[in-house]
Amino acid sequence: MSTFQAPKGTYDLTPPRSATFLAVREAIAAPLRDSGYGYIETPGFENVELFARGVGESTDIVTKEMYTLTTKGGDQLALRPEGTASVLRAALEANLHKAGNLPVKLWYSGSYYRYERPQAGRYRHFSQVGAEAIGTEDPVLDAELLILADQAYRSLGLRRFRILLNSLGDKECRPVYREALQTFLRDLDLDEETRRRIEINPLRVLDDKRADVQKQLTDAPKLRDHLCDACKAYHEEVRALLTTAGVAFEDDEKLVRGLDYYTRTTFEFVHDGLGAQSAVGGGGRYDGLSEMIGGPELPSVGWALGVDRTVLALEAEGIELDLPRTTSVYAVPLGEEARRVLFGVVTELRRAGIAADFAFGGRGLKGAMKSANRSGARYTLVAGERDLADGVVQLKDMESGEQGPVELAEVAAELTKRLG
Secondary structure, three states: OOOOOOOOOOOOOOOOHHHHHHHHHHHHHHHHHOOOOEEOOOOOEEEHHHHHHHOOOOOHHHHHHOOEEEOOOOOEEEEOOOOHHHHHHHHHHOOHHHOOOOOEEEEEEEEEEOOOOOEOOEOOEEEEEEEEEEOOOOHHHHHHHHHHHHHHHHHOOOOOEEEEEEEOOOOOOHHHHHHHHHHHHOOOOOOHHHHHHHHHOOHHHHOOOOHHHHHHOOOOOOHHHOOOHHHHHHHHHHHHHHHHOOOOOEEOOOOOOOOOOOEEEEEEEEEHHHOOOOEEEEEEEOOOHHHHOOOOOOOEEEEEEEHHHHHHHHHHOOOOOOOOOOOOEEEEEOOHHHHHHHHHHHHHHHHOOOOEEEOOOOOOHHHHHHHHHHHOOOEEEEEOHHHHHOOEEEEEEOOOOOEEEEEHHHHHHHHHHHHO
């Protein structure tokens, strides 16, 4: 055992499992890139105030889960607990919204940090791929993002995920609902912390997972009964667009998500094979966030999908991704001259775009062939003094076991042909 271990609640990604994580990130990003979303990358830490104002000072993320630090210069920083506030901050700072082409469509991938109780599917360090469409209020945009996430998951072979959908109203109708909900909640038998939440952000009480709380919420006022006509029409159009696109969803009136900035469209992706931590991603519309962090009015919508949670969903469905070989050709030299020549061949193959590796360390034939087997290479190149004298190398098909000589000058062309 090593002296040091990964911090509690974190994980290391190592081969071969790391290849699955890379494939998941690529699958989620691919439909975004094909739909006009450009890549953005932000720092791993931001000013604490960005998340306090953007995510919400009453949220668990800010009050309990955020990693904060004070720099030597006295600045208060936080490791980013989510991506949206950072991406919007970066877009505003770069004046992307002034380029004249709204919405600004961005996608990102990175690590995020929350001080949570570690358990299966919930870590203190986790990876997400996210997408944000900034600067336009349009139900078609909300539908587009939901459709792209659905497309990404289906491209991975996932089938047992569900999309939960709700509307949280806007600044016109939500205050009316908030007051009605507060009046109802104040009469319930709730603990002190939950009572404090009633006064700060009562919608979060609806998201409480405790059975004794949920039992008391049966007759809670419904947000849909308080939506203004504009919000009702907006939500119905999102629903209709998804239905037309063949994307299945479930209406969930209690879905509020854990961040204060959401308005109107709110959604969550859940997978029933993950137990208690069933959410694999989510998002929604956040029309007021730009103003909350000091920017202009920029209605926006976005989502983030958990890479770790998605990998767990794949495992729950028994799906093994068809991953490309990390090594297609493995070279085994026998003798010093062969080492020099075959290393040159490997370099040439790599320049030709063929994944090739080499038996380092001067091992014998038996040990080197074991390494070739473990590498997963389809072909092995073997050469000794006699082969070099004849100007050939031995090319072995590791699947069929067939082996034969190939002229040195023709190795790259032959392997390119065989590997397609």
